[in-house]
Amino acid sequence: MSNRYLSQDEIDAILHMGVANELSTLSAMEADAIGEVGNISMGTAATTLSQLLGQRVSITTPRVTVTTLAGLYAQFSVPYLAISVNYTKGLAGYNLLVVRNDDAAVIADLMMGGDGRPASLELDEMRISAVSEVMNQMIGTAATSMHSLFGRQVNISPPSVVQFDHPPKPDANLDLSEETLVVVTFRMVIGSFVDSELLQIMPMRSAQQMVELLMPPSPSSARHDVPPPVDLPSPIISAPEVPVVQRAQFSQLPPPPSSIPGANIDLILDVPLHVSVVLGKCRRSIKDVITMGIGSVVELDRMVEDQVDILVNGTLIAKGEIVVVNENFGVRLTSILSPVERLKELAKGK
Numbered sequence: 001m002s003n004r005y006l007s008q009d010e011i012d013a014i015l016h017m018g019v020a021n022e023l024s025t026l027s028a029m030e031a032d033a034i035g036e037v038g039n040i041s042m043g044t045a046a047t048t049l050s051q052l053l054g055q056r057v058s059i060t061t062p063r064v065t066v067t068t069l070a071g072l073y074a075q076f077s078v079p080y081l082a083i084s085v086n087y088t089k090g091l092a093g094y095n096l097l098v099v100r101n102d103d104a105a106v107i108a109d110l111m112m113g114g115d116g117r118p119a120s121l122e123l124d125e126m127r128i129s130a131v132s133e134v135m136n137q138m139i140g141t142a143a144t145s146m147h148s149l150f151g152r153q154v155n156i157s158p159p160s161v162v163q164f165d166h167p168p169k170p171d172a173n174l175d176l177s178e179e180t181l182v183v184v185t186f187r188m189v190i191g192s193f194v195d196s197e198l199l200q201i202m203p204m205r206s207a208q209q210m211v212e213l214l215m216p217p218s219p220s221s222a223r224h225d226v227p228p229p230v231d232l233p234s235p236i237i238s239a240p241e242v243p244v245v246q247r248a249q250f251s252q253l254p255p256p257p258s259s260i261p262g263a264n265i266d267l268i269l270d271v272p273l274h275v276s277v278v279l280g281k282c283r284r285s286i287k288d289v290i291t292m293g294i295g296s297v298v299e300l301d302r303m304v305e306d307q308v309d310i311l312v313n314g315t316l317i318a319k320g321e322i323v324v325v326n327e328n329f330g331v332r333l334t335s336i337l338s339p340v341e342r343l344k345e346l347a348k349g350k
Contacts, residue, residue, distance in 0.1 A: 093206030113285030
């Protein structure tokens with residue numbers, strides 16, 4: 001055994017190796033699993049973003065890296081805006097969705113009915129509120145997709161807005177200093193306005209839980225204690241028994257229950273249903289809604305002679321026309337949809 005002392009360079013190398021090993025806690029297969037979870041959840045989030053902005057949106061090509069808070073801040077060469085939520089059910093930890101400030105300004109402009117080319121990229125309170133609502137809905141749909149993927153309900157807390165400046169503000173650490181972070185970087189394309197990156201940040205504990213839910217350990221990989229061999233007496237071999245073959249006999253099936261319409265309808269006759277009549281609909285931007293006042297006219301998507309929709313518990317079942325009954329509005333049914341027509345209406349999202 002040698003008593004040679006380690007040099008400072010050797011000590012530094014050992015310490016550096018220890019930090020690297022601490023961060024290398026995701027195998028290639030686990031990183032691929034996290035990327036696949038992000039690919040599915042952000043795919044649904046892209047659909048939500050497309051519907052809100054009226055633009056074609058793609059969020060693809062996830063890249064998974066493991067880093068620390070210092071390494072995370074090293075990526076922020078420009079100011080960023082983030083939405084932070086905590087998992088309250090189904091998963092542990094938290095989730096951050098991070099975009100560049102200039103991308104957030106474009107998203108807010110499109111959300112408020114603009115042309116996607118804001119005169120200024122500064123984020124005022126109204127723009128921050130608009131883009132926060134967009135990202136909140138994106139995280140919500142992503143959590144819903146994880147519910148389907150993991151087979152368990154995933155709930156999130158109300159979102160909070162975090163602005164990362166450069167250099168970062170001391171109060172924007174979000175208690176991340178003690179965490180090993182998993183960063184999933186996506187390419188985000190919004191029409192012809194944005195071709196940038198979207199970051200999804202989570203603690204290592206959340207990522208490892210996702211991997212466990214997506215790739216449960218196989219029974220063959222479980223460790224079992226093998227008992228020591230036991231000497232057993234030689235078995236006595238006897239001639240096999242000849243099986244007795246008989247014809248199968250089945251009892252007579254009872255007659256099917258009566259399917260006469262109305263046989264059990266009395267059981268649900270007192271169940272209340274919500275009936276609503278839809279005169280028309282329209283879609284307006286946040287900017288149009290904010291500027292509405294007394295005397296404003298909202299144009300609907302129906303002509304004067306068009307029939308109105310009659311919905312029962314939100315499902316379209318009939319068409320009708322508006323009438324007056326004893327000084328009250330009423331509706332006269334002119335047609336009732338068949339079950340096939342109702343399915344077609346549901347497919348259209350009406």
